């Protein structure tokens with residue numbers, strides 16, 4: 107077994123590490139405090155090719171493999187989780203459905219500007235009454251006179267309302283199947299479509315510089331052709347999209363966990379108590395050793411899930427395991443990082459207090475820890 111990253115993977119990792127260290131991390135505190143979307147950073151990431159990493163060059167992407175994209179996310183997330191989730195939601199949830207299921211015309215029209223980083227795109231699955239129960243979609247779309255008429259609402263949608271956003275792909279019920287289940291279809295809704303209403307951004311505990319909004323649809327009409335794949339394929343499509351998305355959230359969580367370890371190591375060597383750096387105390391060393399060990403394991407888990415996906419082998423179970431373990435590792439690391447910082451860790455001036463707030467949502471977004479455990483159990 108060869109764990110060596112290839113030249114391209116190392117190059118992208120180094121590029122993202124440098125970008126995160128020099129451009130993202132120094133601004134993370136201010137972005138979090140102001141809750142302002144960092145347009146200049148996101149545009150720069152687009153110019154560097156980071157918003158279209160796993161898509162072929164012919165569609166404006168960088169032609170990298172899925173693992174390379176995940177490694178890039180780890181590094182960007184190490185700089186700031188809010189910037190990381192903006193990249194992840196755009197790539198895994200916004201752009202990849204066009205690549206996987208879009209017609210050639212849809213790929214040219216939608217995927218190319220997304221992969222080039224000229225636009226962002228959102229994916230709207232969650233609803234006020236349908237979160238973990240994602241098949242409980244209430245939003246309906248009726249086909250009349252060659253147009254889909256959409257009515258309903260979506261909650262907590264990332265990247266839906268930025269100035270760079272081109273639109274959202276949503277799940278909607280378009281009928282009933284013979285087996286009594288809802289027929290779910292993915293519909294493309296460009297920003298500015300009449301009847302598509304984008305709500306104000308939420309005030310959030312973490313990921314504060316990312317854009318998250320409620321959406322509503324009041325007789326919103328899109329042409330019959332603005333369907334992703336075939337009508338009725340929506341459920342199968344978003345299950346696959348979420349599998350890959352969970353590997354990516356695993357990578358993002360490893361980045362956040364690593365940032366907790368970085369800050370803890372630095373602080374433990376600087377802070378003196380009882381005439382010695384606190385890193386000299388075995389109780390602190392054990393915390394650092396546990397953090398490093400769990401991070402290593404979480405990283406290997408997302409590497410393996412990404413590798414399985416690249417081999418076109420089933421990876422649902424491994425994706426859920428990677429997401430579950432990495433997000434819970436990041437939570438434990440954030441907790442220990444604050445503990446190692448003592449009272450200073452409770453103060454806004456120290457990044458670890460932000461990491462502690464940011465980490466919670468990693469156990470919720472793209473399927474809660476409970477949902478991951480259900481999926482893993484189903485595959486045992």
Ligand SMILES: Cc1cc2nc3c(=O)[nH]c(=O)nc-3n(C[C@H](O)[C@H](O)[C@H](O)COP(=O)(O)OP(=O)(O)OC[C@H]3O[C@@H](n4cnc5c(N)ncnc54)[C@H](O)[C@@H]3O)c2cc1C
Pocket residue numbers: 195199228229230231232236237238239261262263264265310313318467470471472473474475476477480
């Ligand atoms: C910042 C942020 C960004 C997001 N971005 C997006 C996005 O871009 N697109 C999108 O579609 N969604 C997005 N989401 C939504 C996210 O995926 C959901 O919040 C998540 O799936 C949980 O759904 P819910 O919030 O409705 O919680 P619920 O489903 O109501 O869950 C509440 C609690 O009940 C538990 N629970 C529910 N069902 C079961 C069960 N069967 N067994 C055991 N426990 C159960 C859950 O684990 C949880 O602890 C985002 C959420 C946040 C917070």
